[in-house]
Amino acid sequence: RDDLAPLVIIGTGLAGYHLAKEFRKLDQTTPVTLITADNGTSYSKPLLSASLAHGKTPAQLASSSAETVAAELNVDILTHTQVTEIHRTQQTVGLVSHSGSIRAELRYSRLVFATGASCSALPAIEGDGHTNLFRINSLDDYGRFRTALANRKRVLLIGAGLIGCEFANDLIQAGYEVDVVDVQPWPLATLLPEAAGRDIQRALEAAGARFHFGSGVSRLVRKGRGVVAQLQDGRKIEADIALAALGLTPNTGLAAAAGLTVNRGIVTDRALRTSDSNIFALGDCAEVDGHNLYFVAPLTQSARALAQTLSGTDTAVHYGCLPVAVKTTLRPTTVCPPPADSEGQWQVREHPDGVSARFHGPDGQLLGFALTGNAITERDQLVSACRPLMD
Ligand code: FAD
Numbered sequence: 001r002d003d004l005a006p007l008v009i010i011g012t013g014l015a016g017y018h019l020a021k022e023f024r025k026l027d028q029t030t031p032v033t034l035i036t037a038d039n040g041t042s043y044s045k046p047l048l049s050a051s052l053a054h055g056k057t058p059a060q061l062a063s064s065s066a067e068t069v070a071a072e073l074n075v076d077i078l079t080h081t082q083v084t085e086i087h088r089t090q091q092t093v094g095l096v097s098h099s100g101s102i103r104a105e106l107r108y109s110r111l112v113f114a115t116g117a118s119c120s121a122l123p124a125i126e127g128d129g130h131t132n133l134f135r136i137n138s139l140d141d142y143g144r145f146r147t148a149l150a151n152r153k154r155v156l157l158i159g160a161g162l163i164g165c166e167f168a169n170d171l172i173q174a175g176y177e178v179d180v181v182d183v184q185p186w187p188l189a190t191l192l193p194e195a196a197g198r199d200i201q202r203a204l205e206a207a208g209a210r211f212h213f214g215s216g217v218s219r220l221v222r223k224g225r226g227v228v229a230q231l232q233d234g235r236k237i238e239a240d241i242a243l244a245a246l247g248l249t250p251n252t253g254l255a256a257a258a259g260l261t262v263n264r265g266i267v268t269d270r271a272l273r274t275s276d277s278n279i280f281a282l283g284d285c286a287e288v289d290g291h292n293l294y295f296v297a298p299l300t301q302s303a304r305a306l307a308q309t310l311s312g313t314d315t316a317v318h319y320g321c322l323p324v325a326v327k328t329t330l331r332p333t334t335v336c337p338p339p340a341d342s343e344g345q346w347q348v349r350e351h352p353d354g355v356s357a358r359f360h361g362p363d364g365q366l367l368g369f370a371l372t373g374n375a376i377t378e379r380d381q382l383v384s385a386c387r388p389l390m391d
Pocket of ligand 1: 012013015037049081083084115136163285294295296325
């Protein structure tokens with residue numbers, strides 16, 4: 001290993017910056033270089049789907065510039081720079097500047113992937129309305145959406161999952177007309193049992209949102225400055241602007257091209273180590289001991305463990321029970337989804353003001369839960385009772 005070469009982190013999202021911060025708490029001298037394809041602005045991504053209610057513009061969501069973070073943490077940050085290849089035997093990464101005019105190689109002592117995820121490919125949607133269709137997974141994406149939203153009134157949301165419902169909640173409270181389309185039968189259908197999903201639906205409908213379930217958008221055509229969406233079952237919805245929230249796919253191409261083991265995400269063990277013992281991964285791009293989790297809590301825990309490992313004490317991450325607060329403020333909701341492919345079933349109790357649902361495995365063990373309305377007061381008790389994601 002070349003100890004004079006820096007620790008290189010690809011990505012300056014929450015994963016890359018959390019790791020750099022945690023590492024600097026333990027090691028103030030090892031050189032660290034972060035590389036990002038974007039401008040390196042530090043911001044809280046979860047606020048993107050709650051910023052209208054907070055009265056924030058995209059610029060106000062930026063907490064620090066890359067220069068400020070670099071000075072605070074004593075690290076180098078290469079912005080507008082894409083990592084295009086990795087040469088594992090030479091321990092170098094190949095870089096290309098945004099304009100494509102500058103190419104360079106950088107040596108690393110250890111390398112970390114914090115490359116995040118991208119919006120999943122859209123299902124086939126015909127028509128010429130795509131210029132009015134937005135996707136949001138970064139502050140830049142959100143800035144473009146907010147610019148297009150100016151002086152518009154009607155928003156079509158494609159996808160009633162967690163992010164789609166959060167945007168519906170935010171837009172409706174800011175005075176927009178909101179239609180939400182999903183092929184699934186109720187909101188957050190992949191995470192919540194029907195009673196809990198319907199409870200959120202009722203609260204958003206009471207505020208004016210309109211839901212259209214059981215059919216996807218097959219055509220999106222321009223009409224004046226807006227669009228008309230045609231659903232597979234023939235229904236038509238007019239809107240000024242459309243926003244698709246259809247899930248994420250981890251950015252694994254660079255790792256796969258470098259010969260690292262990749263499954264849905266970049267495969268790591270519990271020490272966040274990939275199939276190359278000198279290369280690590282965390283955040284949305286990583287599949288940690290079989291878990292692909294696109295949330296902040298697992299990446300902050302991963303950053304703490306990985307900082308220890310990188311500063312000399314091999315440390316495994318331990319995911320406990322990780323509930324997520326869904327930002328549907330019109331109907332407060334907390335969900336701790338059971339691990340993917342778990343066997344078991346939901347037991348649902350409907351209260352006068354909320355739903356409490358528990359997912360039990362065949363042996364009666366609590367594997368997950370979902371709480372809406374006043375039932376969210378049960379959260380702490382269920383967190384203690386729930387089986388941790390990693391034993
Ligand atoms: P990203 O933020 O995607 O960062 C990836 C970085 O990698 C970027 O800097 C990018 O430029 C860089 N990069 C990628 N490839 C290259 C390359 N080849 N060369 C150079 N740079 C590269 N989670 C919660 O827990 N609670 C919430 O309430 C919540 N709300 C959310 C709301 C929205 C609207 C969204 C989109 C997500 C939300 N999440 C929430 C999820 C959470 O925000 C993400 O899990 C987290 O931000 C992922 O961070 P990351 O650093 O792994 O990835």
